[in-house]
Amino acid sequence: MSVMKGQALVFVLAMGFAGFIGCVVSYDRPPARNDISVLQPKEFSSTSPQQVHISVAGPDKMRISWITQSSAPAVVDYGTSPKAYTSSVTGTSSSYRYLLYKSGQIHDVVIGPLNPNTVYYYRCSSDSTREFSFKTAPAQLPIKFAVVGDLGQTEWTSSTLQHVGRSNYDMLLLPGDLAYADMVQNLWDSFGRLVEPLASQRPWMVTQGNHEIEKIPVIHDTPFMAYNSRWRMPFEESGSTSNLYYSFNVAGVHVIMLGSYTDFDPNSDQFKWLQADLGKIDRGKTPWIIAIVHAPWYNTNCAHQGEPESDLMKEYMEELIYKARVDIVFAGHVHAYERFTRVYNGKADNCAPTYITIGDGGNREGLANKYMDPKPETSVFREASFGYAELEVVNATDAVWTWHRNDDEISIASDTVWFRSLSSNPACKL
Numbered sequence: 281m282s283v284m285k286g287q288a289l290v291f292v293l294a295m296g297f298a299g300f301i302g303c304v305v306s307y308d309r310p311p312a313r314n315d316i317s318v319l320q321p322k323e324f325s326s327t328s329p330q331q332v333h334i335s336v337a338g339p340d341k342m343r344i345s346w347i348t349q350s351s352a353p354a355v356v357d358y359g360t361s362p363k364a365y366t367s368s369v370t371g372t373s374s375s376y377r378y379l380l381y382k383s384g385q386i387h388d389v390v391i392g393p394l395n396p397n398t399v400y401y402y403r404c405s406s407d408s409t410r411e412f413s414f415k416t417a418p419a420q421l422p423i424k425f426a427v428v429g430d431l432g433q434t435e436w437t438s439s440t441l442q443h444v445g446r447s448n449y450d451m452l453l454l455p456g457d458l459a460y461a462d463m464v465q466n467l468w469d470s471f472g473r474l475v476e477p478l479a480s481q482r483p484w485m486v487t488q489g490n491h492e493i494e495k496i497p498v499i500h501d502t503p504f505m506a507y508n509s510r511w512r513m514p515f516e517e518s519g520s521t522s523n524l525y526y527s528f529n530v531a532g533v534h535v536i537m538l539g540s541y542t543d544f545d546p547n548s549d550q551f552k553w554l555q556a557d558l559g560k561i562d563r564g565k566t567p568w569i570i571a572i573v574h575a576p577w578y579n580t581n582c583a584h585q586g587e588p589e590s591d592l593m594k595e596y597m598e599e600l601i602y603k604a605r606v607d608i609v610f611a612g613h614v615h616a617y618e619r620f621t622r623v624y625n626g627k628a629d630n631c632a633p634t635y636i637t638i639g640d641g642g643n644r645e646g647l648a649n650k651y652m653d654p655k656p657e658t659s660v661f662r663e664a665s666f667g668y669a670e671l672e673v674v675n676a677t678d679a680v681w682t683w684h685r686n687d688d689e690i691s692i693a694s695d696t697v698w699f700r701s702l703s704s705n706p707a708c709k710l
Contacts (some may be wrong), residue, residue, distance in 0.1 A: 293697045302653045303582040316470075318433075318470045321684065327348050328409070328410065330348070330473060331469065331473055332345070332476050332480040333346075333479035333511075334414055334484070335483050335484060335513060337390045338392070338528075340392050342388050342394060343388065343512065344356050344371075344391060344672075345386070347384040347387070348384055348387065348405060348560070349384045350385065353405050354371040356389040356403070357402065358400050358401065358402035359402075361401065363411065365401070369390070370389070371387060372387070372388050373385045373387050374386050376506070378463070378494070387405065396419035397418040397419065398416050410629070412481070417483070417531060421533075422674045423451070423661070423672070423673050424449045425452070426453070427452070427454060427669045427671055429455040429610070429611055429613075430489070430612045431457065432644050433640055434643065437643075438474075440642045440666060441474070444668050450482065452482060453486075453570075455612040455639070456470060458492065459493045484593070487524070487537040487540075488574065489541070489574040490540075492507040493541055504541075519556065519710075529565070532567055532568060533568040534570070535553070536557065537572050545596055546596055554600055563703040569604065570606070571605045572611065573609065574611060575587055575589035575613045576612075576613060576618075578635040581616055582648070583616075590613075598625070601633060602624045605631065607679075607699065608671070609635050610636050610637075611637050612637070615639050616639065616662065616663065616665070617640050617663050617685075618660045619660050619662070620684070621634065621659075622634050623635060631705065638667075640666050640667050647666065661695045665685040665694070667694070669682060679699045680696065680699075
């Protein structure tokens with residue numbers, strides 16, 4: 281991949297720089313907890329729907345995805361009352377092989393048109409023993425996002441998900457590193473079961489991280505096979521040619537999901553797609569713009585310094601993001617929390633995005649608790665704790681961000697800040 285050129289040199293220089301300025305331990309935090317594995321319930325048959333999750337697929341449609349161990353109809357029956365299904369849609373089924381592993385039947389059905397801010401009840405594969413429900417997002421502001429990255433499958437993950445489930449959010453945004461399967465495909469199944477109670481009720485919009493690549497030279501040359509097969513996002517609806525980057529509108533927010541681990545140089549499809557996507561945004565309809573990557577463009581943690589997925593992507597794309605007046609850029613990858621001020625080209629800029637790293641969902645690798653010292657002025661808040669965040673976009677001009685630390689089992693609001701949209705700032709008009 282072209283972005284990998286010079287990786288070794290960049291890494292060496294960055295590590296030298298980090299060593300020169302020094303690293304300090306942020307907090308004495310507990311280590312990562314035990315892994316957990318969610319097995320298929322014994323009462324399930326081979327055609328029982330499991331690992332159910334939903335994602336938006338256009339302004340008034342929802343994609344329902346689930347797995348059965350053997351062949352079953354790719355059908356979703358749904359309606360606005362329990363057990364009373366007034367509509368039925370048939371979709372597609374597929375499966376994949378990874379070395380000796382063969383997945384179950386992966387079903388994918390897009391339903392709609394749906395009314396906004398409405399609860400729908402549904403069943404999958406005509407299975408009457410399992411009824412699910414979801415609520416569509418509102419058509420207009422306000423809207424509340426839950427934001428969490430680098431989830432994994434540990435006891436910390438379970439704690440994080442419990443807190444997220446109590447937050448009454450409308451949509452979840454996940455900046456990569458979902459299951460931490462790392463080529464052990466059964467862990468994708470476990471992860472699907474782990475998140476199903478939440479992901480079947482609200483749309484989960486995700487992008488990929490490095491743990492989703494799962495490429496083995498010579499033996500298995502196709503990257504992202506499990507991720508692309510299991511977590512299909514609305515890339516085609518946004519004019520993208522890849523499930524690794526896409527965009528969508530919800531309420532008054534335009535959300536852009538970018539791919540840190542596919543080509544992003546100026547000649548790449550992703551770069552050209554981003555240019556076109558940004559050019560289509562109507563700030564009258566979506567006064568807020570959020571972008572999401574996995575590898576952070578700004579990072580004062582000692583972990584993951586000098587990686588091309590961060591440094592070169594920032595070099596190529598930061599100007600596009602800045603000139604489009606993107607409000608916030610979320611990232612994961614670094615297993616800690618950090619919020620920057622509005623920054624462009626390394627300097628504070630009132631018309632630039634706020635950069636936030638939230639790779640602290642509960643992964644098995646533990647926390648990255650060493651930060652560069654002295655702390656740059658552009659870094660406002662940083663802490664190595666597990667947690668999640670809420671972004672409530674109140675109206676066209678104001679939004680409130682709250683990061684919740686869950687290190688101590690209790691969800692504690694530890695960083696709260698109000699944002700003003702760049703589209704409402706006369707000084708930022710282009």
